[in-house]
Amino acid sequence: MTPAWTVLRVGALVLLPGCKIVANPDPASAEVPMADDQHMAGRATQIFDEELPAYVQDRAVTAPDLRAALAQGLDAAGTAHGIRPASEGSPWNFILQAEGVVVEADRDSRAAKVMLDTDADGQGDLTVQLGPVIRGTALRDALDFLVFTEFRDQIEFAKLARALNDQAHRRLTLPEGDLTGQRLSVRGAMTLPAADAAWVVVPTALAAP
Numbered sequence: 001m002t003p004a005w006t007v008l009r010v011g012a013l014v015l016l017p018g019c020k021i022v023a024n025p026d027p028a029s030a031e032v033p034m035a036d037d038q039h040m041a042g043r044a045t046q047i048f049d050e051e052l053p054a055y056v057q058d059r060a061v062t063a064p065d066l067r068a069a070l071a072q073g074l075d076a077a078g079t080a081h082g083i084r085p086a087s088e089g090s091p092w093n094f095i096l097q098a099e100g101v102v103v104e105a106d107r108d109s110r111a112a113k114v115m116l117d118t119d120a121d122g123q124g125d126l127t128v129q130l131g132p133v134i135r136g137t138a139l140r141d142a143l144d145f146l147v148f149t150e151f152r153d154q155i156e157f158a159k160l161a162r163a164l165n166d167q168a169h170r171r172l173t174l175p176e177g178d179l180t181g182q183r184l185s186v187r188g189a190m191t192l193p194a195a196d197a198a199w200v201v202v203p204t205a206l207a208a209p
Helices: 003-018 036-059 063-070 074-081 154-170
Strands: 092-106 111-117 126-132 183-192 199-207
Touching: 036 092, 036 154, 036 199, 063 074, 063 092, 074 092, 074 183, 092 126, 092 199, 111 183, 126 154, 126 183, 154 199
Parallel strands: 126 199
Antiparallel strands: 092 111, 092 183, 111 126, 183 199
């Protein structure tokens, strides 16, 4: 060993007593704070397991009833059946119960979806998002027990919306193969910014009736 290397080693040893060595936290420890994504994923799981079933059962409106209400105007339908966040200008959200025949199915893209004919006119009138990419915040915004002011900021609130959409995708069970022509029953959330807006649902349940 060269004298220079010996000096470096001795110097390092001399410096060690002044250093504080901190162990890496154990990820399994309850004292380790969870990242926002993990926390919101856990909250979304809790909502689906404990709060969503009864809530959806109580708040769901059938497709015929909602169409009849919308004929009187969006605000009339929203007042009777909808949920709207407190912030000014927020659109109405609805928990919809519908049944129809699949007239179009896309199961290959990341934003997979099916379109149902729910009024027996042969035309698709309800889009059901299957995911894994599910767009929008309808599911979060249709749950009136989720209040923005109870979250740290808009970013955390947005992460909850995504976590809820992820849960909706993961819990779907569909038959293999082409769904076209099959009859499906769906229950889920949708946002309507206008009375004549397209119906696009984030499903909480989807199955053959």
